[in-house]
Amino acid sequence: MEVTLRIKRYNPETDAKAAFKEYVVDVEPTDRVLDAMNQVKWKHDGTLTYRRSCAHGVCGSDAMRINGRNRLACKILMKELGKKITIEPLIGYKVIKDLVIDMDQFFDSYKAVKPYLIADDAPSAVERRQSPEQRERYDDTTKCILCAACTTSCPITWTNERFVGPAAIVNAHRFIFDSRDQGGAERLRILNTQSGVWRCRTIFNCTDACPRGIEVTKAIEEVKRALLFETV
Amino acid sequence: MAYHRFDAVIVGAGGAGLMAAIQLAGKANIAVVSKLYPPRSHTGAAQGGISASLGNTEEDHWKWHMFDTVKGGDYLVDQDAAEVLCREAVDAVLELEHMGLPFNRTPDGRIDQRRFGGHTRNYGEGPVRRACYAADRTGHMIIQTLYQQGIKHNVNFLDEHHLLDVLFTDDGRCCGVVTMEQRTGEIHTVHAKAVLIATGGFGRVFKVTSNAMAGTGDGCAIPYRRGVPLMDMEFYQFHPTGIYKLGILLSEAARGEGGILRNGAGEAFAERYAPTLKDLAPRDMVSRFIHEEVKAGRGVNGEDFVHLDLTHLPPELIDAKLPDITDFARTYLGVEPKTEPIPIQPTAHYAMGGLPTDVEGRVILDEESRIVPGFYSAGEAACVSVHGANRLGTNSLVDLVVFGRRAGRHMLGFLPDAELPPLPSDPEFTARAQIADLLNRPKGERASELREAMQEVMMDKVSVVRDAVGMTEAQREIDRIRLAYKNLAIDDRGTCFNTDLSEALELGCMIDCAEAIVAGALAREESRGAHFRDDFQTRDDKNWLAHTLVYRTSGGLQMRKKPVTITEFEPKERKY
Numbered sequence: 001m002e003v004t005l006r007i008k009r010y011n012p013e014t015d016a017k018a019a020f021k022e023y024v025v026d027v028e029p030t031d032r033v034l035d036a037m038n039q040v041k042w043k044h045d046g047t048l049t050y051r052r053s054c055a056h057g058v059c060g061s062d063a064m065r066i067n068g069r070n071r072l073a074c075k076i077l078m079k080e081l082g083k084k085i086t087i088e089p090l091i092g093y094k095v096i097k098d099l100v101i102d103m104d105q106f107f108d109s110y111k112a113v114k115p116y117l118i119a120d121d122a123p124s125a126v127e128r129r130q131s132p133e134q135r136e137r138y139d140d141t142t143k144c145i146l147c148a149a150c151t152t153s154c155p156i157t158w159t160n161e162r163f164v165g166p167a168a169i170v171n172a173h174r175f176i177f178d179s180r181d182q183g184g185a186e187r188l189r190i191l192n193t194q195s196g197v198w199r200c201r202t203i204f205n206c207t208d209a210c211p212r213g214i215e216v217t218k219a220i221e222e223v224k225r226a227l228l229f230e231t232v
Numbered sequence: 233m234a235y236h237r238f239d240a241v242i243v244g245a246g247g248a249g250l251m252a253a254i255q256l257a258g259k260a261n262i263a264v265v266s267k268l269y270p271p272r273s274h275t276g277a278a279q280g281g282i283s284a285s286l287g288n289t290e291e292d293h294w295k296w297h298m299f300d301t302v303k304g305g306d307y308l309v310d311q312d313a314a315e316v317l318c319r320e321a322v323d324a325v326l327e328l329e330h331m332g333l334p335f336n337r338t339p340d341g342r343i344d345q346r347r348f349g350g351h352t353r354n355y356g357e358g359p360v361r362r363a364c365y366a367a368d369r370t371g372h373m374i375i376q377t378l379y380q381q382g383i384k385h386n387v388n389f390l391d392e393h394h395l396l397d398v399l400f401t402d403d404g405r406c407c408g409v410v411t412m413e414q415r416t417g418e419i420h421t422v423h424a425k426a427v428l429i430a431t432g433g434f435g436r437v438f439k440v441t442s443n444a445m446a447g448t449g450d451g452c453a454i455p456y457r458r459g460v461p462l463m464d465m466e467f468y469q470f471h472p473t474g475i476y477k478l479g480i481l482l483s484e485a486a487r488g489e490g491g492i493l494r495n496g497a498g499e500a501f502a503e504r505y506a507p508t509l510k511d512l513a514p515r516d517m518v519s520r521f522i523h524e525e526v527k528a529g530r531g532v533n534g535e536d537f538v539h540l541d542l543t544h545l546p547p548e549l550i551d552a553k554l555p556d557i558t559d560f561a562r563t564y565l566g567v568e569p570k571t572e573p574i575p576i577q578p579t580a581h582y583a584m585g586g587l588p589t590d591v592e593g594r595v596i597l598d599e600e601s602r603i604v605p606g607f608y609s610a611g612e613a614a615c616v617s618v619h620g621a622n623r624l625g626t627n628s629l630v631d632l633v634v635f636g637r638r639a640g641r642h643m644l645g646f647l648p649d650a651e652l653p654p655l656p657s658d659p660e661f662t663a664r665a666q667i668a669d670l671l672n673r674p675k676g677e678r679a680s681e682l683r684e685a686m687q688e689v690m691m692d693k694v695s696v697v698r699d700a701v702g703m704t705e706a707q708r709e710i711d712r713i714r715l716a717y718k719n720l721a722i723d724d725r726g727t728c729f730n731t732d733l734s735e736a737l738e739l740g741c742m743i744d745c746a747e748a749i750v751a752g753a754l755a756r757e758e759s760r761g762a763h764f765r766d767d768f769q770t771r772d773d774k775n776w777l778a779h780t781l782v783y784r785t786s787g788g789l790q791m792r793k794k795p796v797t798i799t800e801f802e803p804k805e806r807k808y
């Protein structure tokens with residue numbers, strides 16, 4: 001079937017500002033949006049620029065705004081989107097070229113919450129024990145692929161560049177609720193500041209945007225509750 | 233241009249590269265170069281598990297694991313290396329747990345383990361639970377955990393840098409790499425005493441593959457152009473269960489948890505071929521079983537696929553242990569695995585071959601194991617060889633953790649006494665010439681046309697079953713593509729994030745890998761592991777119990793043999 005892709009293009013070397021360009025592609029209903037974009041790049045216009053790698057929703061490279069919602073181009077099929085599809089870069093970060101955004105701030109926020117196990121009690125020749133229930137407690141937030149779909153769907157992130165954003169909080173949650181971790185208090189202190197969890201207005205855009213089905217807003221609420229009621 | 237000086241540079245930020253980096257962080261001045269952001273590396277797509285004989289749920293021993301690895305590799309495995317792999321797997325998995333990896337747990341809180349293809353108790357008696365796992369996203373957890381550790385240890389990452397060249401001195405020492413920063417197009421020379429290539433595999437040379445689009449063999453092809461051999465390239469693994477047409481991986485864990493392959497008649501055909509292990513026979517064999525069924529007209533509706541059936545498994549088990557792969561079936565096929573079988577076909581998955589190394593990760597040059605000072609490789613890019621002619625499921629993750637760690641530790645010992653070798657007089661010459669050439673061609677074929685032609689012919693003639701006639705055809709086609717490559721033209725002539733250019737560079741690397749695969753496969757006139765020749769259907773230990781080394785020379789390709797190291801297990805016929 002024929003579908004029109006309306007893609008927001010911007011090349012800093014030639015364009016004063018971004019503009020939409022349309023491409024007609026011939027696709028199967030079961031093709032991914034990424035397949036349609038590849039068709040443009042490989043058959044029509046090699047200058048079209050986007051990140052991609054695994055092509056099945058696990059590496060997090062190709063998050064973009066598709067018909068107004070943040071999606072992975074490799075995890076949404078043509079049949080779900082109609083005959084005319086609008087593709088734009090994620091909102092909130094500087095555009096480098098076409099659909100490629102500057103991820104520096106995203107990864108800086110991630111790093112700011114100390115996203116690694118803090119524990120100095122590793123036994124020598126065996127594993128640490130953790131019950132299946134303790135493991136289940138933080139399972140949801142281990143699924144994050146750092147694609148930035150959640151953070152760039154959040155209106156607070158759009159207007160407040162100091163806000164750490166949903167993805168960073170998700171990754172803090174992953175450790176705060178891990179029974180093996182000893183850095184919870186430290187991370188909670190970081191998230192209790194001006195740029196932390198209290199910026200969140202429970203809008204749920206992040207949950208809707210997550211391609212891994214993480215209940216992002218719920219995770220943020222759990223961090224807030226941990227701060228209010230000292231449940232960690 | 234930009235010039236950087238480090239003690240060591242690691243190219244590739246998947247499991248092997250990061251594991252090496254963590255050994256060196258804080259103790260040496262290192263950089264990790266990746267053409268992606270590190271957590272996007274293809275290690276993250278691994279699903280089923282990482283084997284180690286922890287014996288948490290039933291009796292197990294590293295020597296059983298070693299036997300399975302050797303037999304699974306159809307006795308082409310270097311057994312001294314397999315011993316290292318299986319002994320150190322235990323400690324490596326525990327180290328991952330200590331770093332925070334969220335493994336699934338047993339009721340008493342230990343790392344849970346499950347069954348996987350070709351892993352057995354007591355030298356082949358029956359399946360054993362050896363694969364440590366985190367649902368069906370074990371690789372995701374490994375890449376996340378190692379990246380987290382990289383951040384913790386302040387590793388210096390050069391993200392989105394494309395490898396253009398590996399530099400050697402005239403007397404054969406490795407002295408750095410040349411990269412292109414995607415964002416600016418700027419060329420960087422990274423001058424170092426040691427280089428580790430951990431760039432992964434090259435599944436993208438085939439049409440149907442589980443590999444990421446980044447899996448284009450850059451780190452294998454570039455040293456190969458500079459005279460370093462590639463080893464055992466003819467051994468390329470086709471995983472039996474890729475999503476039909478798309479090639480997306482559906483983990484062997486699906487069968488480890490009880491899933492069954494069925495042909496068009498609904499028959500569980502694997503037991504006809506492998507009465508003991510059935511669906512859990514090694515991948516090379518199961519892929520051939522599928523090929524046989526399809527050839528005999530027993531594919532589903534007579535077509536070229538069969539079914540992976542999970543419908544008899546408890547739905548809660550599917551949700552708990554196989555959530556991602558069942559989600560893939562829903563997303564990409566519209567199939568509900570709890571009630572419907574999933575259409576699958578073999579998919580190009582893993583390179584057993586690559587840059588030859590010793591057990592310390594040092595790249596070797598010949599059958600005498602002469603090393604290249606300062607040049608290391610680990611993970612899928614390397615060939616130690618622990619996988620021989622066919623890798624067992626889960627052993628890739630073991631390989632990259634164990635040998636990434638060993639390479640990192642060996643580099644740590646190497647660096648203090650090593651002096652910084654001088655750079656070649658114009659280190660960026662080759663890289664700049666290559667890029668200027670690609671950017672200045674007025675008109676020509678698109679890279680995509682050549683790439684598709686290569687992927688078609690490799691899939692058609694050099695996959696699960698091969699013969700001389702087909703492979704000679706493939707060789708001619710690769711030669712034609714190489715020639716046409718000299719005239720391809722790209723649309724994007726800019727410097728900022730020019731992925732048109734990087735895709736053309738990647739195609740050049742894939743052509744080299746494809747050429748080496750075909751050369752090895754044509755030379756090896758026997759069938760062993762993943763290399764099955766219709767015209768030489770049996771294993772020939774008399775002539776071919778040997779690794780192949782392929783060299784690219786000005787006079788054409790040269791093949792040499794390297795003996796296999798056998799310590800414990802004499803070659804036997806391989807039955808399951």
